[in-house]
Amino acid sequence: MSREAGHLVAAPDKFRGTADAWQAAAAAARGARRAGWTASEVPLADGGDGLLAAFGGELRRDEVTGPLGTPVRAEWKLVPATSQHDGPTAVIEMANASGLLVAGGELNNDPMKASTVGTGQLILRAVSLGATRVIVGCGGSATTDGGEGALGVIGSREALQGVELVAACDVTTRFLDAARVFAPQKGATPEQVEALTARLARLADDYQTDFGVEVTTLPGAGAAGGLAGGLAALGADIVSGFELVAGFVSLDEHLAVADLVMTGEGCLDSQSFSGKVVGGVVAHVAGRVPILCVVGDVATGTGTSGGTGTSGFELVSLVERFGRERARSEVLGLIEEVVAQYISAL
Numbered sequence: 001m002s003r004e005a006g007h008l009v010a011a012p013d014k015f016r017g018t019a020d021a022w023q024a025a026a027a028a029a030r031g032a033r034r035a036g037w038t039a040s041e042v043p044l045a046d047g048g049d050g051l052l053a054a055f056g057g058e059l060r061r062d063e064v065t066g067p068l069g070t071p072v073r074a075e076w077k078l079v080p081a082t083s084q085h086d087g088p089t090a091v092i093e094m095a096n097a098s099g100l101l102v103a104g105g106e107l108n109n110d111p112m113k114a115s116t117v118g119t120g121q122l123i124l125r126a127v128s129l130g131a132t133r134v135i136v137g138c139g140g141s142a143t144t145d146g147g148e149g150a151l152g153v154i155g156s157r158e159a160l161q162g163v164e165l166v167a168a169c170d171v172t173t174r175f176l177d178a179a180r181v182f183a184p185q186k187g188a189t190p191e192q193v194e195a196l197t198a199r200l201a202r203l204a205d206d207y208q209t210d211f212g213v214e215v216t217t218l219p220g221a222g223a224a225g226g227l228a229g230g231l232a233a234l235g236a237d238i239v240s241g242f243e244l245v246a247g248f249v250s251l252d253e254h255l256a257v258a259d260l261v262m263t264g265e266g267c268l269d270s271q272s273f274s275g276k277v278v279g280g281v282v283a284h285v286a287g288r289v290p291i292l293c294v295v296g297d298v299a300t301g302t303g304t305s306g307g308t309g310t311s312g313f314e315l316v317s318l319v320e321r322f323g324r325e326r327a328r329s330e331v332l333g334l335i336e337e338v339v340a341q342y343i344s345a346l
Helices: 021-034 094-098 117-128 148-154 175-186 190-211 223-233 241-248 251-255 277-285 318-322 324-329 331-344
Strands: 007-010 038-041 058-065 071-079 089-093 133-138 164-169 237-240 260-268 291-298 313-317
Touching (some): 089 094, 094 117, 094 133, 094 223, 117 148, 164 241, 237 241, 241 251, 260 331, 291 318, 291 324, 313 318, 324 331
Parallel strands (some): 007 038, 007 260, 164 237, 260 291, 291 313
Antiparallel strands (some): 058 071, 071 089
């Protein structure tokens, strides 16, 4: 393959803290072109933070109520209508309105108080501007309120009449497990986890009574501290964030003409092959062409059988190859270099 020019499909996730998915894809494409190949850039996301970067459209900023009650300016996007949808699509990262980073991190968060009110406000804002489809990325939350704050703002299903609501998730956690699985990462003590779980159980009963939806049985309803379940009570579909984005960017059409696929993320861990971008790309490629997986680092104890069991999967850790300092400060240049060297060696 080295004697003839091939085609690279650059389909990475973000490298959190160092590069977004667009930047990483562009760097990989530059490396391919340096080696004499053509390349297409297909940045991806899985429903967590980084979802906005995977979509085009107009970037907006609106002031909403933050997770702890103080005003925040939250970014979201309004994507023009396509042939598949009659009206604009709103893309919202709940983390921008109700996220842990917005709350000041685990040490500054109040896990009992943290609310999704601001996310509900963004949804209503999008509907007021004509959005007929609203995608809510459920990841990075400060909250374990089961979506109660958002539902309190939205009020009823009638407020979303004619709107397709989608909760994009990268986990399959159940509604009643949300506190146990995620709340400790948001600053909750064991006693608070118990109290939050009891609150989720009460909300599940309320959603069954008020909306006729049994959220406890829905895979992924526990995403974003149960926000996905709360939105499901309003009629939302809970979907894989990766598959949603893959469909939106026509990933399979790009892969059909690939001679090599580059994917990657900031840190490969035990979840990377389950609902995340790397695992999703591996599944879509299905062994048809080689995959070069470039990551910032690999978490200790991470098993990579989900990728290494696939023919032609090669994993490159920038930290291992270049050292931690360069991996953080020169990430885009190093991605370009790794891709160019890999192709040149084919």
